[in-house]
Each structure stands twice: as C-alpha cells, then as structure tokens.
Amino acid sequence: MEQNPILEQLEEYSNNLEKEIAVLQEKRCISYKPLLESLKKQYAFAHFLMYQESVFDTMPQGYKTLLSKALSDVLVIHSTVTIGCVTQSYNIVRSLFETYANLMYINKNFEANMKYYEDYTIFAQYHKLEEHKNDPDYKYDPYFIQFKNRTEGPLQEKYSFIENNYKERKDWYFIPLSEDIKNHPDLTDQENMNMVGLRIPLFVFLEKKLR
Structure with a gap:
C-alpha cells in the first residue's frame, strides 16, 4: 500500500523538529546547569529529611501537606527547566513562594494558624458539595449521590463549628490576617485599608512585620 506523501513529509518534518528541540534543550540545560544542580541538591536534602529521617512525622498533617x-514544586521546576521550559516554570516558582509565605505565617502563631489552615479543608469541601448539589452535571450522578449521602451529615456537623472563621472566595488566612493587619503598630490606617483589600496580602504583611 502506497504511503501518503503528505504523511511522509510530516514524518520527516517531525523527526527534524525533534532533533532541533533536543539541541535547544541541551543548550538551555548547559546555561542553567548551576541552578539545576542546586535544585537537585535541595530536593534530595528535603526528601531525605521528610522520608528517610522522618523529621516532620510529629508535625500536624496540614504542615506536612504544605512541605x-x-x-x-521543586521537582517540577527542575523538570521544566531541564526540558528548556524556563518561562513556564515561573508559575511553579510563584506557587513555591506562596507555600513558603503560608508556612511563615503559620509559624507566627503556630497552633491557632495551623488550625485555621487545616479546618479550611472542611469549609472548602462543604461549599464544593453544596455547589455540586445544584449542578445538573453532578447531582444526578450515582457516584456523587453515594458520596453526598455518606459525607453530607458529618461534613455539615463539622462545618457548623468553623463556618464563621472563613469567607467564601477568600484564602484560609483572610480573617486572622485581617486582624493582624489592623492590630499591627507600624501600619497606618490607609495601609491597613489597602492591605485588607488585597486578595493575597501575605507577602506584603510578612515583609512589613519582618523589617
């Protein structure tokens, strides 16, 4: 059977493109070699502490989840830079910094803020369940109905204790952070208003507090 000439051209083009991409990736790997080596060592060190030495085993589950x-994130950044997708790794870097800010803020008042972080899972699950109950794509699905019947009662009970600690469509730290901002002695009234209005004021607040 004769092969389609278009498919033959496409195969040749694809093979050449693959070689060009490989060359480009190799060049980028060389330019970012120090960064890649550093990321690999950091990942190995953190992995060793967490899974070999079990250093964080006694920490709350929420803390271990963040770690x-x-x-x-470090592994994903290493992978994306390795294949030459440096710009694409920026979003993961942002995610890594947000995790770092979350951990820093939790450490400011560990027990109280850790509870805010962990209980937020209940708050988010409850609202997701309520949203799906009114969504025709979910509410008639037998798996969702089974899930709803099994979890709705216990979830509602837990939610009733923590519902006033959070705001819908806000981060877990919105209420405690708003209070911290209002009570911060080095912030002016205008700065208070500006920071509370931000969606993610955590970096700004921590920078002010750590001066």
Missing part, C-alpha cells in the same frame, strides 16, 4: 507540596 510535601513545596517538595513537589
């Missing part, structure tokens, strides 16, 4: 997320 695990940060560890995954």
